Amino acid sequence: MSKSNRTSKSSKHSAEFTNELNQFIAVTNLPIKEATKFITKYGKADLAIDAYYNDPNALASSSTAAARPPPVSNTKLNTLFDKYKAPDATGTDQDIISIDGTIRLCADLSVDPEDVVLLAVAYELKAPGVGEFTRAGWREGWKTLGVESLAGMKNLLPTLRKNLASDYAYFKKVYLYTFEFARSEGQRSLAVDTAQAFWGLLMPHAVSGGALAHVENDEDEESEPDGTAGWNDDLTQMWFDFLNEKGGKGISRDTWNQFVSFARTIDPTLEKHDSEGAWPSTIDDFVEWAKGHRASSA
Numbered sequence: 156m157s158k159s160n161r162t163s164k165s166s167k168h169s170a171e172f173t174n175e176l177n178q179f180i181a182v183t184n185l186p187i188k189e190a191t192k193f194i195t196k197y198g199k200a201d202l203a204i205d206a207y208y209n210d211p212n213a214l215a216s217s218s219t220a221a222a223r224p225p226p227v228s229n230t231k232l233n234t235l236f237d238k239y240k241a242p243d244a245t246g247t248d249q250d251i252i253s254i255d256g257t258i259r260l261c262a263d264l265s266v267d268p269e270d271v272v273l274l275a276v277a278y279e280l281k282a283p284g285v286g287e288f289t290r291a292g293w294r295e296g297w298k299t300l301g302v303e304s305l306a307g308m309k310n311l312l313p314t315l316r317k318n319l320a321s322d323y324a325y326f327k328k329v330y331l332y333t334f335e336f337a338r339s340e341g342q343r344s345l346a347v348d349t350a351q352a353f354w355g356l357l358m359p360h361a362v363s364g365g366a367l368a369h370v371e372n373d374e375d376e377e378s379e380p381d382g383t384a385g386w387n388d389d390l391t392q393m394w395f396d397f398l399n400e401k402g403g404k405g406i407s408r409d410t411w412n413q414f415v416s417f418a419r420t421i422d423p424t425l426e427k428h429d430s431e432g433a434w435p436s437t438i439d440d441f442v443e444w445a446k447g448h449r450a451s452s453a
Contacts (some may be wrong), residue, residue, distance in 0.1 A: 175200040183207055206391045231303040232294045240290075252293065254286035264309050271356040275315040275325075278332040284339060320364020324377070327415060330357055344405030351395050357420065358391045373416040386418040393448070397441045410435040 178200035180190045185207070193203040233297075238254035252260070261268045268286075280288050280296035302308050318325045333353050338345055361367040369385025370378040415439050421428055428434075428442045 167365065175203070175204070179203050179207075201324055226299045227301060227303045229294060229298075232297055233281050233290070235303075235305070236288075236290050251283075252288040255306075257286040257288070263305055264312065266309075266312060270316075271358070271360045272312050272316040272318065274333055274353070274356065275319045275329050276312075278329045279315070282336045284340075287336075297410050312379060317364070320360050321366055323361075323366045323368075323372075323419070326361050326366040330415050331412060333357065334408060342405070346405050346406050347398055347403060350406040350411065351398065352415075354391065354394070358386070359388050360389060362386060362391075365418050367415075369422070370419055373420050384423050386421060387423060390418075390421075390423065393445055396448075397444050401437075401440070401444070403437075407435070410437045412436065 172174050172194060174185070174440075175198070176190055176194045176219075176303055178187070180187065182204050183190065185193075190203075193207055197203040199205055236252065239252045239260050241251060241253040241256060258268055261270075261273070266272065266429075276282075279300060281292040282288055283292070297303065297308070300311060302311055319329055320326075334345060337349055337353055358367070360418070365380070367386050369383050371381055372378060381387035413435050417434060425442050425445055430442070
């Protein structure tokens with residue numbers, strides 16, 4: 156065989172190996188060093204993929220094997236979903252876990268159905284409504300979080316609860332999503348009592364953990380707290396008193412969204428509020444009402 160023929164054959168084999176390697180990596184997301192071991196042993200991507208999912212750590216180095224958790228099982232997540240889903244949902248478009256199922260899930264997780272951590276769970280699983288979970292949201296959410304069992308879910312709750320209390324960026328994501336799933340179907344706003352119920356869960360939790368620690372400017376979610384006094388539980392109660400006295404049909408998305416930025420940047424006396432800023436009128440009215448209320452009580 157001539158040298159040119161040997162080179163051509165070698166190049167062909169190299170191209171085939173690279174193609175199989177790229178297919179394998181696209182499915183498993185393994186680093187190239189670890190992926191090469193599987194393709195070298197099994198030759199074809201489909202065989203290597205089967206081998207990997209049968210035993211992800213079979214060819215991994217000891218350090219990589221220890222660092223990489225096994226893939227989450229769709230089968231286990233689907234089985235858990237079926238345990239809690241509505242009895243009459245099989246085979247219909249309403250393949251969901253309803254409120255009754257969620258209450259049973261909470262019992263198995265030893266968590267109060269009104270615990271604020273369930274708002275983080277609702278965000279992670281993209282709940283379509285209060286106490287409801289779709290199969291797709293359930294499966295993809297728990298897979299992203301890396302858990303497939305009740306024990307794993309139970310162990311994860313303290314981490315979600317802590318993040319919700321201390322990490323403003325995460326708190327804000329959960330906070331904004333709460334408006335989406337808390338609205339009644341077909342409504343553009345939240346009923347005042349509904350909004351208060353969720354604020355009553357979210358605001359004290361964020362105050363206690365530091366997520367709502369005062370910053371000068373909320374434009375950057377990563378802004379460091381400046382150490383000055385900020386929003387507190389007394390202001391939350393004053394906000395509720397104002398809403399109850401003012402009345403109104405509901406809380407708009409704009410008011411809900413802007414309120415968290417207002418709470419993060421306002422001082423306890425409300426003196427630094429910029430009435431010329433682009434705040435919703437409800438917030439401006441609250442500041443005026445609160446100052447008048449304090450003056451009359453002095």
